[in-house]
Amino acid sequence: MRCSASWTGCAAVNLNEAFDVSAAKLQELKSRIIRLGIDVRLIEESFIRGGGKGGQKINKTANCVQLFYPPLVLRVRVQRERRRTVNRFLALRELVDQIEIKISPATSERLREFERLRMRKTRRKARSAAKYQG
DSSP states (O other): OOTTTSSSSEEEEEETTTTTOOOOHHHHHHHHHHHHTOOGGGGGGEOOOOOOOTTHHHHHHHOOOEEGGGTTTTEEEEEOOOSHHHHHHHHHHHHHHHHHHHHOOGGGGGHHEEEEEEHHHHHHHHHHHHHOOO
């Protein structure tokens, strides 16, 4: 397991620990991990100091979560919430989304959402062009 000196800790992800999210969300994430065949023991988790808005609390605590998945060389860093447990869940969900995009793009809900947005923008652009062309 690789750990950089700037990280405050580096360990494998444990899905049996408590996350401050609903049981249904956690179960859905676990089922996606099983369906994609992701080896959770390979995911390296580290906690680093955050930054940005939030003042002293954000700058002094290590609640920013960084996950690294060596088989696909994917790195995710999340600091959306003030609680580390919620950031751990969000980072894991983000990592699973990125793994699904690489492994199984046909089943990726995130890619479908990108496609919907792209189509919506294309329709708006066409309507706007037709409106102002004549």
